[in-house]
Amino acid sequence: MVTREGFGGLWGVLRNDLGDVLAMxxxxxxxATPIVAELIAIKMALSxxxxxxxxxxxxxxxxxxxxxxxxxxKKKDDRPWKLWG
Numbered sequence: 001m002v003t004r005e006g007f008g009g010l011w012g013v014l015r016n017d018l019g020d021v022l023a024m025x026x027x028x029x030x031x032a033t034p035i036v037a038e039l040i041a042i043k044m045a046l047s048x049x050x051x052x053x054x055x056x057x058x059x060x061x062x063x064x065x066x067x068x069x070x071x072x073x074k075k076k077d078d079r080p081w082k083l084w085g
């Protein structure tokens with residue numbers, strides 16, 4: 001998502017297994033590559049999931065349109081070292 005020329009943003013949705021929306025989030029992130037934006041969105045979704053008391057004990061499935069982002073979340077050693085943080 002592009003918010004202004006040169007500035008990007010991200011958004012995401014947490015849904016339950018029935019597809020009901022449980023939470024939505026968005027954030028401006030400034031200048032970033034699409035893969036970095038995707039990783040930040042996944043990290044934000046994980047944080048929301050962990051912090052939500054009503055999601056405690058539930059399973060989590062991460063879906064992304066970036067196969068790289070998903071594989072990098074699964075296996076840290078596969079991602080570029082500068083994204084290990």
